Ligand SMILES: Nc1ncnc2c1ncn2[C@@H]1O[C@H](COP(=O)(O)OP(=O)(O)O)[C@@H](O)[C@H]1O
């Protein structure tokens with residue numbers, strides 16, 4: 001079904017052995033709307049992302065990306081189609097400079113292999129393209145720094161830049177603010193909001209802290225114990241007694 005929805009997840013159930021981590025979850029992400037998936041720790045958010053990004057095949061249900069049924073496609077195939085997820089900091093080459101970390105995925109995206117990297121290092125076009133991506137995330141001033149030397153928050157921004165380098169249509173960000181200080185969190189959340197409005201990429205992110213989401217997300221889905229508990233605009237979610245109870249029922253700092 002072709003539609004303006006970039007992602008439709010239909011009736012997805014996922015089991016780990018006997019444990020049901022996702023139960024009949026249906027979620028729609030329209031293009032150009034900043035959508036968030038929230039829920040306390042253990043709600044199933046990461047499982048959901050692993051299923052949508054192709055790491056796991058769902059036990060039941062289907063994933064429709066841009067009108068195409070992509071259930072069971074590999075992460076690599078999905079990323080070539082324009083559906084990318086952040087791979088956490090492990091994807092970064094810490095000993096390379098910030099700009100080199102972005103030049104590599106651009107070279108790969110343009111079909112230039114990895115092999116002649118020493119040559120691409122001097123490639124002006126790659127450099128300029130990478131600088132454009134770095135300026136989107138506000139890292140242009142530290143482009144020549146060795147990535148290892150950056151703050152944790154800035155390394156997470158490099159991770160976002162690496163994802164954006166592949167010019168994706170849809171980006172899944174799994175707790176992009178995890179482990180960040182309140183200042184870094186604020187910066188990251190506003191960056192996501194900014195990218196969602198200034199680029200043609202659609203963002204769908206998870207977050208366990210609901211307060212972080214309310215200021216930026218336009219539409220929110222709430223997962224609780226593997227099931228969709230609520231969905232709606234931030235103001236509706238904030239006022240929903242079911243949502244409050246789900247959060248307060250767990251530990252207060254989740
Ligand atoms: N690979 C796995 N094998 C078995 N159980 C898992 C696995 N990954 C996650 N779980 C369980 O599934 C539930 C949801 O986990 P997860 O998707 O990581 O939640 P969240 O990201 O919302 O914190 C948790 O109870 C977790 O222990």
Ligand SMILES: [Mg+2]
Pocket residue numbers: 045046047175
């Ligand atoms: Mg998680």
